Amino acid sequence: MSVFVWVETFEGAMNPSSREALAAGKTLADGLGVGVTALVFGGNAAAIANEAGQYGATTAVICDDATLNDFRLEPYAALLTKLVQDHSPKVVLAVATNRGRELVASSAADTNSGMIAEAIELGLDGEAVVATKAAYAGKVLGKMALRGTGTKFVTIRGRAFKPQEQNTSASITVTTVAAVLTEDAIASKIESFEQEVGKVNLSDAAIIVSGGRGIANNPKNAPADAGDATIWKAKDGFATVITPLAEMLGAAVGASRAAVDAGFIPYDHQVGQTGKVVNPDLYIACAISGAIQHQAGMRNSKLIVAINKDGDAPIFKLARYGVVEDVYNFVPALTEELKKRLGK
Amino acid sequence: MQIVTFTRSTPDTAAKVEVNSSGVVTWGDAATVVNPWDEYSLEEAIVQAKNTGGKATVIAIGPEMHNEALKHSIAMGLDEAVRVQADDLDMTDSLGWATLAAAAVQKMGNAELVIFGKESIDVATDQQVYQTARKLGWTMLSYVSKILAIDTANKTIKVEKVLEQGKQIITVKLPVVISVMKGINEPRYPSFIGIRKASKAVIPVWTPGDLGVSLPGKTSELVAYHNLPARAVQTEIITGESVQEKAAKLVDKLLEEKVL
Numbered sequence: 001m002s003v004f005v006w007v008e009t010f011e012g013a014m015n016p017s018s019r020e021a022l023a024a025g026k027t028l029a030d031g032l033g034v035g036v037t038a039l040v041f042g043g044n045a046a047a048i049a050n051e052a053g054q055y056g057a058t059t060a061v062i063c064d065d066a067t068l069n070d071f072r073l074e075p076y077a078a079l080l081t082k083l084v085q086d087h088s089p090k091v092v093l094a095v096a097t098n099r100g101r102e103l104v105a106s107s108a109a110d111t112n113s114g115m116i117a118e119a120i121e122l123g124l125d126g127e128a129v130v131a132t133k134a135a136y137a138g139k140v141l142g143k144m145a146l147r148g149t150g151t152k153f154v155t156i157r158g159r160a161f162k163p164q165e166q167n168t169s170a171s172i173t174v175t176t177v178a179a180v181l182t183e184d185a186i187a188s189k190i191e192s193f194e195q196e197v198g199k200v201n202l203s204d205a206a207i208i209v210s211g212g213r214g215i216a217n218n219p220k221n222a223p224a225d226a227g228d229a230t231i232w233k234a235k236d237g238f239a240t241v242i243t244p245l246a247e248m249l250g251a252a253v254g255a256s257r258a259a260v261d262a263g264f265i266p267y268d269h270q271v272g273q274t275g276k277v278v279n280p281d282l283y284i285a286c287a288i289s290g291a292i293q294h295q296a297g298m299r300n301s302k303l304i305v306a307i308n309k310d311g312d313a314p315i316f317k318l319a320r321y322g323v324v325e326d327v328y329n330f331v332p333a334l335t336e337e338l339k340k341r342l343g344k
Numbered sequence: 345m346q347i348v349t350f351t352r353s354t355p356d357t358a359a360k361v362e363v364n365s366s367g368v369v370t371w372g373d374a375a376t377v378v379n380p381w382d383e384y385s386l387e388e389a390i391v392q393a394k395n396t397g398g399k400a401t402v403i404a405i406g407p408e409m410h411n412e413a414l415k416h417s418i419a420m421g422l423d424e425a426v427r428v429q430a431d432d433l434d435m436t437d438s439l440g441w442a443t444l445a446a447a448a449v450q451k452m453g454n455a456e457l458v459i460f461g462k463e464s465i466d467v468a469t470d471q472q473v474y475q476t477a478r479k480l481g482w483t484m485l486s487y488v489s490k491i492l493a494i495d496t497a498n499k500t501i502k503v504e505k506v507l508e509q510g511k512q513i514i515t516v517k518l519p520v521v522i523s524v525m526k527g528i529n530e531p532r533y534p535s536f537i538g539i540r541k542a543s544k545a546v547i548p549v550w551t552p553g554d555l556g557v558s559l560p561g562k563t564s565e566l567v568a569y570h571n572l573p574a575r576a577v578q579t580e581i582i583t584g585e586s587v588q589e590k591a592a593k594l595v596d597k598l599l600e601e602k603v604l
């Protein structure tokens with residue numbers, strides 16, 4: 001009867017955002033008078049369980065089985081559902097990553113339990129779990145409740161909850177369980193995986209530097225053999241102006257849909273209603289007008305800086321600090337200044 | 345191959361959405377549009393039905409406002425549309441929703457591929473997608489960025505799937521539920537003939553009774569919608585004689601705010 005927190009792993013290491021889930025789980029567990037059980041599946045589970053113990057879990061259930069080394073929904077969901085059926089936890093919680101969403105939703109369906117997805121605030125009302133989540137692309141907030149006696153399933157939005165300080169002297173009691181599905185019973189076979197090294201995950205990023213359509217206004221001339229001159233200029237701008245600023249700050253690179261649709265930068269970078277919803281500490285919008293669909297993805301950033309040559313651009317209404325300048329003049333100066341001041 | 349896809353009408357993305365004094369979410373007189381993420385799933389359903397010599401059906405669950413999205417789908421080229429109406433379904437109840445969705449797919453008889461859009465931009469998250477797959481007992485592949493092959497003889501599908509860390513190529517046995525990303529295709533615009541077809545289309549309505557299911561007990565409760573707390577930003581425009589001076593002032597501010 002504890003609070004289960006699924007600790008997400010990738011290639012034998014804990015995803016740092018799982019610490020947020022452990023902390024959110026701990027707050028609920030304290031309120032319910034129970035402990036946090038970390039669930040760790042796949043390679044290196046024992047060591048990861050130990051680490052979970054240093055971030056709030058008191059017990060762990062681990063399954064270090066070869067079928068679980070790479071995340072696949074079928075074996076993971078089968079195991080989670082079995083654990084829920086065997087132990088009737090009060091709550092199952094995970095971060096709403098691509099994998100966390102599908103795992104938690106699947107097991108909630110298997111056990112006919114209630115679920116709240118992407119909570120940004122969590123609390124208790126007696127035994128009921130209450131949560132706030134964004135709705136209508138973040139234009140309003142919905143307050144949801146899970147009542148009754150069954151297990152309650154929750155995913156939390158990344159970066160919405162603070163992890164606990166690491167406690168290196170904490171210990172954890174670990175139970176090992178067997179996998180539920182054998183390889184033969186798993187319909188999906190992973191044929192290959194191409195890791196994108198250095199890919200900064202927008203959802204996890206503390207700082208994001210984004211570029212919009214205006215990045216195409218590069219004063220450089222495209223070489224004669226460049227094909228589409230606009231695309232060349234914009235790509236060059238992302239590479240030589242936006243990316244260096246991002247690298248200086250350890251930031252992820254974002255983009256508006258206009259920049260993505262024009263082929264300046266791949267879709268993974270799109271922030272907004274039909275891109276990613278992000279909530280970094282600092283969001284720097286470069287040559288982005290601030291359309292309502294873009295705002296839907298970034299308005300929850302703690303601090304917004306807008307750089308735009310049009311002083312009337314709507315983005316300035318959201319920004320704490322605005323700079324009315326051409327990106328091509330200002331951003332290199334900003335990067336240079338940061339280099340001095342951050343001692344890099 | 346028989347393909348099923350789902351869609352819904354959502355308020356126009358540019359609409360100002362608010363909670364009114366009775367606690368109801370409103371979007372003034374803004375139009376509704378097909379859920380933007382579904383443009384990709386609808387397109388993919390049309391393409392894959394054609395490639396496999398099959399048929400693509402689109403389903404919306406909920407009240408009549410969703411006919412709009414169904415008509416848009418027909419205008420794009422979907423073969424047929426159905427609406428499932430359950431008067432006591434709370435649209436935030438994903439288990440109830442998934443129960444109806446799975447039953448509707450089963451009623452199609454020989455469907456082997458269900459395609460969802462990534463999520464709906466209004467009420468929910470994508471949890472209904474996974475729950476529909478579980479209720480069907482089918483394999484689920486989310487965030488598909490490319491369908492690489494469908495082998496109708498051996499009943500397999502091979503896709504490229506996006507993870508936070510990279511891209512995966514994965515093969516599964518049919519039947520399967522997938523959700524697709526933007527970028528998987530270029531959604532077409534409704535054609536003139538399609539629009540005419542849509543305007544004449546009579547969309548059948550199925551009830552839970554027609555599907556032979558009853559709604560499960562409600563497990564989640566929407567307590568209330570609230571407007572966002574006012575965002576009290578006071579914008580400060582950084583001024584200075586040169587870009588260097590402005591840059592230095594901005595960095596001062598960012599250091600003061602402790603965001604670096």
Ligand SMILES: Cc1cc2nc3c(=O)[nH]c(=O)nc-3n(C[C@H](O)[C@H](O)[C@H](O)COP(=O)(O)OP(=O)(O)OC[C@H]3O[C@@H](n4cnc5c(N)ncnc54)[C@H](O)[C@@H]3O)c2cc1C
Pocket residue numbers: 211212213214215217255256257258259270271272273274275276286287288289290291292293294297307308309310313325326327328357380
């Ligand atoms: C269904 C739907 C979904 C959408 N989803 C999204 C979404 O998820 N994300 C999203 O971003 N948009 C989305 N949009 C698109 C959105 O409406 C806007 O079209 C888009 O955000 C505009 O991008 P932008 O700000 O880069 O371009 P623009 O609006 O063209 O703005 C460019 C800005 O750059 C400035 N500028 C130009 N050159 C320079 C320079 N050299 N230096 C400084 N400033 C300069 C200009 O003053 C201008 O303000 C969606 C639209 C629809 C209909």
Ligand SMILES: Nc1ncnc2c1ncn2[C@@H]1O[C@H](COP(=O)(O)O)[C@@H](O)[C@H]1O
Pocket residue numbers: 350351352379381382385403404405406410460461462463464465467468469470471472473
């Ligand atoms: N009422 C509905 N009728 C049909 N499809 C829907 C409905 N609600 C959501 N969907 C589809 O399911 C997918 C995920 O939706 P959601 O789980 O609401 O984020 C999207 O492709 C939606 O269009």
